Amino acid sequence: MITAEHLRKTFPGKGKDSTRVVAVDDVGFTAHDGQITGLLGPNGAGKTTTLRMLYTLMAPEQGRVLIDGRDVAADPAAARRALGVLPDARGVYKRLTARENIRYFGELHGLSRADIEQRTQALSQALQMDDFLDRQTEGFSQGQRTKTAIARALVHDPRNVILDEPTNGLDVMTTRGLRGFLKQLRDEGRCVIFSSHIMQEVAALCDRIVVIAHGKVVAQGTSDELRAQTGEDNLEEAFVKLIGSEEGLHA
Numbered sequence: 001m002i003t004a005e006h007l008r009k010t011f012p013g014k015g016k017d018s019t020r021v022v023a024v025d026d027v028g029f030t031a032h033d034g035q036i037t038g039l040l041g042p043n044g045a046g047k048t049t050t051l052r053m054l055y056t057l058m059a060p061e062q063g064r065v066l067i068d069g070r071d072v073a074a075d076p077a078a079a080r081r082a083l084g085v086l087p088d089a090r091g092v093y094k095r096l097t098a099r100e101n102i103r104y105f106g107e108l109h110g111l112s113r114a115d116i117e118q119r120t121q122a123l124s125q126a127l128q129m130d131d132f133l134d135r136q137t138e139g140f141s142q143g144q145r146t147k148t149a150i151a152r153a154l155v156h157d158p159r160n161v162i163l164d165e166p167t168n169g170l171d172v173m174t175t176r177g178l179r180g181f182l183k184q185l186r187d188e189g190r191c192v193i194f195s196s197h198i199m200q201e202v203a204a205l206c207d208r209i210v211v212i213a214h215g216k217v218v219a220q221g222t223s224d225e226l227r228a229q230t231g232e233d234n235l236e237e238a239f240v241k242l243i244g245s246e247e248g249l250h251a
């Protein structure tokens with residue numbers, strides 16, 4: 001379970017406009033185990049910054065993050081052990097094969113050779129990576145790189161999974177496969193959070209949706225609850241109403 005409480009993060013303005021950028025402003029929500037929680041918002045809404053605070057890459061200026069009920073600031077290393085993260089920069093090592101990328105992360109987590117082999121096989125099968133598992137990742141397609149980064153993030157079998165725009169740039173078939181995989185993670189009882197600016201994607205996959213615009217949570221709930229809150233039958237209309245614009249909301 002992942003809880004965000006009153007998170008705030010600002011950045012100094014650079015260039016001609018030196019006004020401080022308020023990227024995340026009082027963001028709070030809980031993502032439960034056995035559920036997929038979607039962070040939906042247009043470009044620049046604050047999704048990536050929120051996720052970075054959840055996975056301890058950035059410290060919030062205000063507020064706190066709890067992973068499985070424990071404050072991450074108290075023990076960041078323990079929080080990281082309980083997390084699998086697909087960051088926005090996938091950062092796959094190009095001189096290594098997909099298998100070696102996964103193995104390297106397994107070794108960093110202190111797993112045994114046998115455990116790494118077994119997890120690699122299971123993840124490769126679930127993500128349909130068998131065809132390219134032993135190829136050097138240089139030259140990989142975007143989908144192959146994303147799958148490698150996801151497998152690597154999950155090698156230590158974490159209970160909580162955070163993915164920044166996991167289907168970004170993927171074709172329809174790869175996206176379908178990945179959606180199936182995320183549902184599998186949920187059905188295993190894990191807490192899954194992912195961000196997206198694509199409404200249809202979030203609607204198709206998520207048990208709960210947190211709608212973010214201009215750094216703030218403007219609504220959260222199931223898609224039925226969001227429809228009821230806005231008085232719109234159509235989810236797309238509901239989101240447009242919540243966000244106040246259609247800009248950046250579509251594929």
Ligand SMILES: Nc1ncnc2c1ncn2[C@@H]1O[C@H](COP(=O)(O)OP(=O)(O)OP(=O)(O)O)[C@@H](O)[C@H]1O
Pocket residue numbers: 011012021022023041042043044045046047048049050197
């Ligand atoms: N390191 C940084 N320095 C300065 N400004 C930043 C930094 N990181 C984010 N921002 C600003 O904070 C705001 C929120 O950015 P963020 O990347 O969190 O949005 P997002 O919802 O993930 O957007 P996208 O869908 O375009 O990736 C934006 O205005 C962005 O320019």
